[in-house]
Amino acid sequence: MKMRSIRPPECKQTTTLQVALRCRPLTPAEKSRYNALIHIENEKVVVVSDTDGSRNREKRFSFDYALGPEIKNLDVYKRVVSSIIKGVVQGLNATVFAYGATGSGKTYTMAGTPEDPGLMVLSLQDIFQLVSKEEKDHKFEVTCSYLEVYNEVIYDLLEKSSRHLELREDPEHGVFVAGLKRVQVNSAAKILELLHIGNSRRKTERTDANAISSRSHAVLEIIVKKYCRDHGGSTQTLQGKVSLVDLAGSERASETNNAGHKLRDGANINKSLLALANCINALGKRQKKGLAYVPYRNSKLTRILKDGLSGNSRTCMVATVSFADHQYHHTINTLKYADRAKEIKTHVQKNIGTINSHVADYRRMINDLQAEVNLLRKELEEKEVQLNGISAGRYQEDGVSWLDTLSCDINENVEERINLQKALFELEDKNSHNHYELQQLDNEIAKHQRDDDTGIVEALVERRKLVLDNIRDNDEAGAIYRKEIEQNEAQRKELQDVIEKAIRCNSNATFLRILSQYRLLGITNTELQFQIAVRDQIIENQKEVLGNLWAVLKGSGLQQRQILELASRQGFTIEGWGRPSSTDCKSHRSVGSTFLKDSSKSGSCENCSGGELSQLMPITLRYLECTSSTCHSSMGNSGMQIARNFENLGLNCKDCSNPGYSLIDGSNKVICQGDSGASLSCNLLHLPVGVSSSFQINSKFEYGGSCTAGNNLAPGTLFHSPNGTVKHFLGC
Numbered sequence: 001m002k003m004r005s006i007r008p009p010e011c012k013q014t015t016t017l018q019v020a021l022r023c024r025p026l027t028p029a030e031k032s033r034y035n036a037l038i039h040i041e042n043e044k045v046v047v048v049s050d051t052d053g054s055r056n057r058e059k060r061f062s063f064d065y066a067l068g069p070e071i072k073n074l075d076v077y078k079r080v081v082s083s084i085i086k087g088v089v090q091g092l093n094a095t096v097f098a099y100g101a102t103g104s105g106k107t108y109t110m111a112g113t114p115e116d117p118g119l120m121v122l123s124l125q126d127i128f129q130l131v132s133k134e135e136k137d138h139k140f141e142v143t144c145s146y147l148e149v150y151n152e153v154i155y156d157l158l159e160k161s162s163r164h165l166e167l168r169e170d171p172e173h174g175v176f177v178a179g180l181k182r183v184q185v186n187s188a189a190k191i192l193e194l195l196h197i198g199n200s201r202r203k204t205e206r207t208d209a210n211a212i213s214s215r216s217h218a219v220l221e222i223i224v225k226k227y228c229r230d231h232g233g234s235t236q237t238l239q240g241k242v243s244l245v246d247l248a249g250s251e252r253a254s255e256t257n258n259a260g261h262k263l264r265d266g267a268n269i270n271k272s273l274l275a276l277a278n279c280i281n282a283l284g285k286r287q288k289k290g291l292a293y294v295p296y297r298n299s300k301l302t303r304i305l306k307d308g309l310s311g312n313s314r315t316c317m318v319a320t321v322s323f324a325d326h327q328y329h330h331t332i333n334t335l336k337y338a339d340r341a342k343e344i345k346t347h348v349q350k351n352i353g354t355i356n357s358h359v360a361d362y363r364r365m366i367n368d369l370q371a372e373v374n375l376l377r378k379e380l381e382e383k384e385v386q387l388n389g390i391s392a393g394r395y396q397e398d399g400v401s402w403l404d405t406l407s408c409d410i411n412e413n414v415e416e417r418i419n420l421q422k423a424l425f426e427l428e429d430k431n432s433h434n435h436y437e438l439q440q441l442d443n444e445i446a447k448h449q450r451d452d453d454t455g456i457v458e459a460l461v462e463r464r465k466l467v468l469d470n471i472r473d474n475d476e477a478g479a480i481y482r483k484e485i486e487q488n489e490a491q492r493k494e495l496q497d498v499i500e501k502a503i504r505c506n507s508n509a510t511f512l513r514i515l516s517q518y519r520l521l522g523i524t525n526t527e528l529q530f531q532i533a534v535r536d537q538i539i540e541n542q543k544e545v546l547g548n549l550w551a552v553l554k555g556s557g558l559q560q561r562q563i564l565e566l567a568s569r570q571g572f573t574i575e576g577w578g579r580p581s582s583t584d585c586k587s588h589r590s591v592g593s594t595f596l597k598d599s600s601k602s603g604s605c606e607n608c609s610g611g612e613l614s615q616l617m618p619i620t621l622r623y624l625e626c627t628s629s630t631c632h633s634s635m636g637n638s639g640m641q642i643a644r645n646f647e648n649l650g651l652n653c654k655d656c657s658n659p660g661y662s663l664i665d666g667s668n669k670v671i672c673q674g675d676s677g678a679s680l681s682c683n684l685l686h687l688p689v690g691v692s693s694s695f696q697i698n699s700k701f702e703y704g705g706s707c708t709a710g711n712n713l714a715p716g717t718l719f720h721s722p723n724g725t726v727k728h729f730l731g732c
């Protein structure tokens with residue numbers, strides 16, 4: 001089965017992520033209220049004075065470029081970006097993104113204004129100029145797509161009313177957005193028009209920190225294909241891609257003065273920016289200390305930017321900051337991440353099209369995975385050596401500095417465990433995809449064997465072998481991770497023993513105990529956040545898998561009713577298909593998925609053999625809102641935010657400490673209201689007359705990804721029968 005594919009050649013060139021620091025001018029209003037804080041030296045060094053203007057405690061950072069407020073976008077483009085864009089027309093990939101606090105000038109830098117067009121516009125114009133120079137010798141094809149990630153949902157900015165788009169991953173294209181519109185364009189003017197329309201569809205909001213604040217991350221992707229004839233007369237394709245990214249601004253709720261959905265948007269923006277910052281940190285660390293796990297999967301944004309951060313891309317980060325002294329903490333924060341980002345290395349190679357078989361592409365992917373597994377294995381070995389090297393001698397020094405060292409070791413220990421758990425989780429996730437593919441392959445092989453398609457059967461059998469090998473490798477790597485996690489646990493116990501022992505012998509025992517307990521609590525908090533993040537990820541993955549499954553079933557020609565029946569037999573519901581989807585025995589009113597399965601199989605209730613079946617209605621749960629009339633904080637969509645803002649099992653609102661809350665459904669109706677407590681009851685208010693019931697909120701959740709009971713607080717669908725009994729809570 002020969003087919004065309006774009007495949008990079010063997011040689012890779014390692015390059016460092018270019019970091020440009022850009023300081024925006026003070027606005028006229030700011031000039032009268034704030035002092036300037038930043039001083040730029042020789043176009044590479046940034047000096048930040050302390051907020052009291054003192055230069056005694058000034059901080060210095062150096063970057064590839066340090067650009068002051070007088071610099072226009074065109075200058076930024078010429079100095080920082082133009083060389084990268086030239087490469088795109090020669091088959092290289094590039095990523096340009098602006099990173100900084102809200103109001104620091106990201107959108108100004110990327111989109112610009114009519115008087116001072118931004119990097120997106122200038123890159124486009126340059127691409128078409130470069131293309132026109134070579135057009136007489138080669139044929140070119142330029143296409144573009146424009147998307148935004150808003151509240152962790154991907155929308156197509158080139159579609160008038162975009163549906164939610166899914167991220168997928170495949171061996172040939174890596175991570176891609178399924179169903180994203182890609183438009184072929186022949187001039188910069190055409191893309192600018194699309195860009196303009198796309199920008200008008202972007203979600204922006206007025207906040208106290210910025211009059212037009214972008215609430216979403218926008219990614220403009222341009223692909224340039226160049227068809228060249230080689231000496232042998234056959235055509236070679238060079239394919240370059242540039243992703244231009246305008247991130248939403250990180251912010252503190254206190255500065256933006258947001259509430260309700262704005263606060264929720266802010267929380268989601270911060271979640272993906274935090275994920276990006278964590279990736280930058282891990283990648284920087286990887287360069288300095290050797291290998292480190294990079295948590296790309298923690299947000300849609302980081303999955304989309306993965307190639308730009310570590311893969312095949314020449315990448316440039318424009319870190320934007322404001323001159324004003326009231327932005328001191330944001331400025332320092334941005335500078336720290338930009339400083340880390342300088343360490344990031346990417347590996348660039350031309351994307352040259354060749355004629356290759358699918359199987360070879362798969363083999364290449366398996367090799368890459370194999371290399372990744374080997375890398376992780378090496379990291380594990382190194383960690384093992386580090387663990388063995390720790391001796392009690394380090395902790396014998398008395399006093400708080402001693403505690404600092406110890407607390408650093410504890411932090412590292414926890415960080416390592418979190419990373420190992422995540423790596424394990426990813427491997428398991430890969431394997432679940434592998435098992436799914438294996439099943440598909442078996443079906444395909446059987447089908448083609450019946451049709452006597454020997455060539456196809458051979459290719460499929462070859463692929464099957466590779467998938468099986470990959471499963472085996474992942475299983476092996478998983479076993480190593482598990483062992484490493486056990487060792488990490490043992491290490492933690494040792495560290496705790498050291499603490500206890502030292503506290504017993506120390507004269508300042510009470511102080512040290514309090515200090516160490518405080519730090520341990522901080523660590524426990526990190527771990528809890530991780531557990532919640534893993535749960536979010538699992539829910540996300542399950543939804544994606546289910547979505548794919550339903551799409552396949554729909555494509556197979558089955559009626560929606562038949563698919564719904566099939567789904568209910570498995571105890572599932574299908575998101576967005578708002579019709580009754582299962583049956584319930586009216587006379588028995590039994591609860592549970594066994595009953596659901598058996599009743600739909602036989603058509604009558606297994607427990608009472610009653611025959612009268614009634615319909616179950618699905619309700620979609622969206623978010624949790626504080627009921628205090630003076631607060632009304634609302635936290636949406638994910639268990640993580642609920643847990644973070646309605647702390648622990650108490651579910652008190654973090655903002656106002658009110659114990660009451662409302663659960664809101666997909667059409668913004670209040671499903672029920674409740675008070676704090678691990679277990680609560682609620683009325684299903686919008687059900688037909690007289691129906692009420694209760695369900696348990698059980699936040700127990702285990703590593704490995706399964707919920708201990710049928711209900712949790714993730715978004716999903718509640719099934720309930722006509723008497724109001726909650727049957728099933730999808731999202732566990």
Ligand SMILES: Nc1ncnc2c1ncn2[C@@H]1O[C@H](COP(=O)(O)OP(=O)(O)OP(=O)(O)O)[C@@H](O)[C@H]1O
Nearest residue numbers: 024101102103104105106107108210213214248249
């Ligand atoms: N280099 C610059 N020269 C002149 N004005 C600028 C510059 N950079 C930013 N500004 C102005 O500062 C304000 C905030 O900029 P901008 O909207 O680009 O910030 P942002 O970082 O994108 O914010 P958010 O993350 O909230 O979207 C705008 O009024 C913009 O016109």
